[in-house]
Amino acid sequence: MDLLFIFEWLDTSMLADFSKSYAGLFAIVQTFHIASMVMLVGMILLGDLRMLNVLLREVPSQKVIDNTGKWIKIALVTIVLSGVYEASAIAMKLYFNTFYWAKMAGLAMGLAYMYLIRNPIYRRAELSGLEPGGAIAAEAVQPWVVKMVAVTSLVIWFTVSASGRWIGFS
Amino acid sequence: MLNEWLYQFASWLDTFESSTNLHESLYMYGWVESTHVLTLTVFLGMLLVIDLRLLGVGFKNIPASTLVDRLDKPMMLGFIVMIISGVLLFYAIPVRSTQSIFFRVKVILLIAAGINAMIIRRMTRQRPLTWDYDPSPPKKVRVGAGLSLTFWLCVIAAGRMMAYDWWDCHKEMPHFMYWAAGCVNELAAFEQ
Amino acid sequence: MNNKTFGMVAAGISAIILSGWAVFWTLQVMSAIDLIQLANAPPM
Structure with a gap:
């Protein structure tokens, strides 16, 4: 499947006319893109470090994870909106940039992983932790699985962020 | 006076071989800059959580003192790595950075953010905090947290804009900008 | 799906991602x- 046509369309769109014309505005949009990246990865980092028992051990993990959810969604919306704006100004350059595709693949994988694996595992770990021992504890999510999921989540999101920076270098 | 002194210092750093090597390296410069940007997520990520709580808009069901105390260490750890990588980035390109209006604005904003952080620290340090469980902290704390987030957003903006050459010394600019950016040679040419 | 089974599925997917990541970066470092x-x- 060749996605070149999307980039050619974006490159000649009205949005591209606009984003290519105002260098100052482009830099401000970049700033918001970075700031929302900080919000997204910061919130994920907080949750993952909590599940690794590194941070906020005295706060129930469910409380920490629930609080981060809203900010993760806000950050994702800002990231995508500012990202599309940025992409419109340099659409053809991005299409031929390896790290752009690494970042997009990482982002897609990160989202799927977060909502299909990470969050359900954390929720199950919290629920099973609340039950008093006995038969239910035997059914609990294994602690090493929770830690492995936290490490994988950190690896994915740091790689996505690093690939984003590396678009500019390659 | 200060402009000349800064220029001389930057030129002196520029004479070091390791400065040139870092700037022209195939990968090292990229790794240092990536580290600088990635530790943003650690330092500013933790700062964001604390500030959202102090603003009274997030993490409201967790006591403020818990977040302030427990997130301090990872935040400072991120800060130290950020400072070290930042100094290295400056060392790699000393003259252009010194004569960058955005770098100068960034340093001023960093100082402002630092002073603001010390004031917030004073307001959140006493134990027990009388408003520890209040969803919304006192107004002066909220103002401090709002200022903190604003300062850091501007720091990111200034850092990002350093990459652009809009107001580099070789450009045609008003006299004031040459002075503000510290374009010593261009200012001297103006005098003649 | 019970917790234990789901945990094993999660661990398997995580292992695939982590090893894919390790292979990718090893290749990157080698080409670097x-x-x-x-x-x-020296110039030819």
Whole structure:
């Protein structure tokens, strides 16, 4: 499947006319893109470090994870909106940039992983932790699985962020 | 006076071989800059959580003192790595950075953010905090947290804009900008 | 799906991602070393 046509369309769109014309505005949009990246990865980092028992051990993990959810969604919306704006100004350059595709693949994988694996595992770990021992504890999510999921989540999101920076270098 | 002194210092750093090597390296410069940007997520990520709580808009069901105390260490750890990588980035390109209006604005904003952080620290340090469980902290704390987030957003903006050459010394600019950016040679040419 | 089964599924997917990541970066580092050696090679 060749996605070149999307980039050619974006490159000649009205949005591209606009984003290519105002260098100052482009830099401000970049700033918001970075700031929302900080919000997204910061919130994920907080949750993952909590599940690794590194941070906020005295706060129930469910409380920490629930609080981060809203900010993760806000950050994702800002990231995508500012990202599309940025992409419109340099659409053809991005299409031929390896790290752009690494970042997009990482982002897609990160989202799927977060909502299909990470969050359900954390929720199950919290629920099973609340039950008093006995038969239910035997059914609990294994602690090493929770830690492995936290490490994988950190690896994915740091790689996505690093690939984003590396678009500019390659 | 200060402009000349800064220029001389930057030129002196520029004479070091390791400065040139870092700037022209195939990968090292990229790794240092990536580290600088990635530790943003650690330092500013933790700062964001604390500030959202102090603003009274997030993490409201967790006591403020818990977040302030427990997130301090990872935040400072991120800060130290950020400072070290930042100094290295400056060392790699000393003259252009010194004569960058955005770098100068960034340093001023960093100082402002630092002073603001010390004031917030004073307001959140006493134990027990009388408003520890209040969803919304006192107004002066909220103002401090709002200022903190604003300062850091501007720091990111200034850092990002350093990459652009809009107001580099070789450009045609008003006299004031040459002075503000510290374009010593261009200012001297103006005098003649 | 009970917790234990779901945990094993999660661990399997995580293992695939982590090993894919390790292979990708090993290749990247190896090609980077090649490039550095090329850059330092004497001119032909």
